[in-house]
Amino acid sequence: MSFNKYIQLALAFVFGIFFISCNKAKTSELQENSIQFDSLVIQKEKHLFNDTSKANANIELKLVVPKPNTSKNILSEIEKNFKVTLFGTVDFSKSMKDLANGYVENYFKEYKALEAIYLKDQEAYKQKQGSQEEDIYEPMESSYDYQHSTELELKFNKANLLSYVIHRYDYTGGAHGMNTDSCYTIVLNNGKLLKQEDLFDEDAMDQVAALIVKHIAKDNKVTQAEELEELGYFSVKEIYPNGNLYVTDKGITWSYNPYDIAAYALGTITATIPFAELKPLLKPNHPLTAFVK
Structure with missing residues (x-):
């Protein structure tokens, strides 16, 4: 290889190192926010009529909560936004854990209302047994199986911005469940979304x-x-x-x-x-x- 080729390769190498260094420097300009988080996970299930042989509802919450060592004002704004975007109109004096448990309890309360529909469907089936419509009215136990999950995923925590996505999944019988993603960014300087x-x-x-x-x-x-x-x-x-x-x-x-x-x-x-x-x-x-x- 000629001397000129060596020079060209050396210059290309130096330029490459310089380019990478510049990119790293540019990225490092975005300062990490001094906010750390703990995980909050709740997973529960409940059967219709509290009978394990019958259909059930399953709920899972996978959330994060800011640690108490976060600046008081910022901590308050993050919790406020998390509570509203996760649970809607809430009592802000309640902790994230209490609100999450209340969310789970309300989910099971709504599921319990299916018991009346379940009994009605069973009665309708009994009346149609032996008829040509029997197959139409025969209840499927799996059609009463419900599932819900909510996950709060942090996407970005730098430069006074905190971005996150709330992933939700709901299945209430039928061909398939439904996924929805709700996206948010908190501007930590003012606490607003x-x-x-x-x-x-x-x-x-x-x-x-x-x-x-x-x-x-x-x-x-x-x-x-x-x-x-x-x-x-x-x-x-x-x-x-x-x-x-x-x-x-x-x-x-x-x-x-x-x-x-x-x-x-x-x-x-x-x-x-x-x-x-x-x-x-x-x-x-x-x-x-x-x-x-």
């Missing part, structure tokens, strides 16, 4: 939509967006920013639940748009200045 309108004016929405469609097409390895409709997507012209989003250092991720923009079989669909592409569309003085230079 980040909203789509905090970032974009209404007149930028069409351009944001175009970027979302572009990235969904790329993720599906199609060259024309309209090809998505052959894969089970509904009209690509109706894919629009839905406000169900969260922020990480990779960009802004929009999430679409089954049936939002595509057939159930395609599941939850996400599109992450890098900040470099969103920069021209963001409002002045938006809350993500740490990410968009």
Whole structure:
């Protein structure tokens, strides 16, 4: 190998190290938030009529709670947002654990109401036994099996932002259950949940939509967006920013639940748009200045 080749390889190596170092430095600029979390897991089941031979409901909650060593004001705001987004209108004086247990109790209370329907179905079946309609009225025990899960997954905890997704799954009989994802980002400086309108004016929405469609097409390895409709997507012209989003250092991720923009079989669909592409569309003085230079 010639001396010039050695020089070229050496320069390429040095440039590569410099490039990697710059990227690491850029990432390290985003400071970790001084917030740690504990896990809170509850899993219970209950049978109809408290009879283990009959159908049952199963519920599982997999949550996280901020540790008490978190700054008092920030701790309060995180807990407040977690409680509202997980459980709706609540008594904020109650702990996350108490609210979670109350959520489970209410789930079983609603399940117990099925006992009256169960008895009614059994009685209707008895009256039809021996008739041509017997098969239609025969109850299936499995049709009374219910299942619910809620999981709070942390996505990002840096630069005064805390992003998380609440995954829910419900099965109440039938062909399949239903998954839903709800996405949130807390701006820790003010304790508020980040909203789509905090970032974009209404007149930028069409351009944001175009970027979302572009990235969904790329993720599906199609060259024309309209090809998505052959894969089970509904009209690509109706894919629009839905406000169900969260922020990480990779960009802004929009999430679409089954049936939002595509057939159930395609599941939850996400599109992450890098900040470099969103920069021209963001409002002045938006809350993500740490990410968009």
